[in-house]
Amino acid sequence: MASTLLAGERLVRALGPGGDLEREQLPRKLRAQLEAALGRKRAAGDSATGPQRLVSFHLIRDLHQHLRERNSRLYLHELLEGSELYLPEVVKPPRNPELVARLEKIKIQLANEEYKRITRNVTCQDAQRGGTLSDLGKQVRSVKALVITVFNFVVTVAAAFVCTYLGSQYIFTEMASRVLAALIVASVVGLAELYVMVRAMEGELGEL
Known part of the structure; x- marks a missing residue:
């Protein structure tokens, strides 16, 4: 489930010097958190360049609450123009070798049982032929x-x-x-x- 937002250029410009959020007198703590989120470096191994710009939903709610309290004419949907939900890639944990071996063993057993079930009629017919000759x-x-x-x-x-x-x-x-x-x-x-x-x-x- 998404819990962060990939900020667009509109929000970055609004938070920068001379931006729309400068005159809104954001609380120091909220501004520091937003600046830190927008200037966060990408994780190691990420091929993309530039800051990652991931903002949590919690900071977005605090920003929205502050704008409502000040009766600001700056609306949140305008600030989030160009932003996208960030869905991190799910890293699958490595499979347990013992579990893999056990699953392979179960597959072999099921295949053998299926083979015996399929060839059961043929075996019975052969046995009946042998019984007819012997009797x-x-x-x-x-x-x-x-x-x-x-x-x-x-x-x-x-x-x-x-x-x-x-x-x-x-x-x-x-x-x-x-x-x-x-x-x-x-x-x-x-x-x-x-x-x-x-x-x-x-x-x-x-x-x-």
Whole structure:
């Protein structure tokens, strides 16, 4: 925030010998402060020539107050003609080397995490391919077990039908009754086998 004013030639002439402020009978202290501010040398390293002419807002307020108390016809805006607000260049402090190193380390960590996040899907696909090849033997065994189960089901139902058909000859004399009884028993056995197969498949799917 600006707190000083870069005085123009109008204010310098007014404060000089024979200037407009000479007849205003400025207090000695205020005049000395203004003359010191207008004749202040520039700081070392400043390439510009001549005095710096920096006047604080506090001195400008004191000058304005004095002119108002004397009911002067000399107005402050006339004295400040050609003057500008002085905004000194902000000198940035040097950065802490430890802080810079820590920020670089954090940037590297964030970059690594971003890389891992981007390549996560590719890694998962590769792992899935490797898992498919490695589990090929397990899948073959599962298919083999399924074929054996179906074969056992057919054999069990057929055996139940044959046994019932042969055994029913001691009960029924007609062929139709014997076949009907064999079908009923084979159906019951088949339903029981299907129930056991479904429960076993549900258990395997649950483990997957």
